[in-house]
Amino acid sequence: MDAIVKNFPQTSRDAERPSQKEAEDAIRVLLRWAGDDPSREGLIDTPTRVAKAYRELFAGYEMDPEDVLGRTFEEVAGYDDMVLVKDIPFYSHCEHHMVPIIGKAHVAYMPDGKVLGLSKIARVVEIYGRRLQTQETMTAQIAKAIDDTLAPRGVAVMLEAEHMCMAMRGVQKQGSMTLTTTFTGIFKAEPAEQARFMSMVRSR
Numbered sequence: 001m002d003a004i005v006k007n008f009p010q011t012s013r014d015a016e017r018p019s020q021k022e023a024e025d026a027i028r029v030l031l032r033w034a035g036d037d038p039s040r041e042g043l044i045d046t047p048t049r050v051a052k053a054y055r056e057l058f059a060g061y062e063m064d065p066e067d068v069l070g071r072t073f074e075e076v077a078g079y080d081d082m083v084l085v086k087d088i089p090f091y092s093h094c095e096h097h098m099v100p101i102i103g104k105a106h107v108a109y110m111p112d113g114k115v116l117g118l119s120k121i122a123r124v125v126e127i128y129g130r131r132l133q134t135q136e137t138m139t140a141q142i143a144k145a146i147d148d149t150l151a152p153r154g155v156a157v158m159l160e161a162e163h164m165c166m167a168m169r170g171v172q173k174q175g176s177m178t179l180t181t182t183f184t185g186i187f188k189a190e191p192a193e194q195a196r197f198m199s200m201v202r203s204r
Contacts, residue, residue: 023051057093060130068123069149072114080153082193084108085121086201094165095132103135103161103177106201109146110153110186110193121146135159135180143182154185156197 018026024047031038031046038047086106094101105125128141143157160179167174187193
């Protein structure tokens with residue numbers, strides 16, 4: 001079954017966003033709820049630091065993948081085979097527990113007359129990583145953004161990541177890796193291309 005990808009609207013977020021002070025007050029409440037004293041020396045500046053860190057960690061809400069992917073190059077000298085960028089590190093946060101997801105992405109596409117700058121692919125991974133996520137949704141979002149903007153003959157995305165919600169809490173199974181894939185176009189229609197993508201990802 002194909003994933004349902006939701007690109008959340010960006011228009012009214014600033015109007016709805018709480019103030020810096022409201023965010024810091026909320027962090028103080030959490031510190032008290034955890035059992036500590038937000039007025040003690042080591043925690044006095046923690047609410048400001050956490051709010052600043054969250055602004056950076058969730059900066060993906062402020063970025064539009066279409067802006068990043070907008071510029072393409074058509075002088076490719078007839079090149080029409082797979083373009084693969086692998087081992088792209090990413091850091092995201094689980095939308096269920098707001099703890100880190102740490103992993104790497106492998107992204108490939110089959111060009112149809114135009115190509116992307118390679119850094120653009122890494123930027124798209126970063127944009128979706130810096131949001132509250134499930135790994136499944138993030139995988140589908142990356143593929144859809146490239147598919148919609150570039151219109152290639154196919155896109156393949158694999159994410160492999162460790163979820164701290166499994167490592168730090170619950171079953172506490174450190175080192176467990178979750179793999180997710182999404183294929184479009186030729187990668188979805190032709191198993192041989194899927195296999196070639198997987199082989200190239202695993203090659204060193």
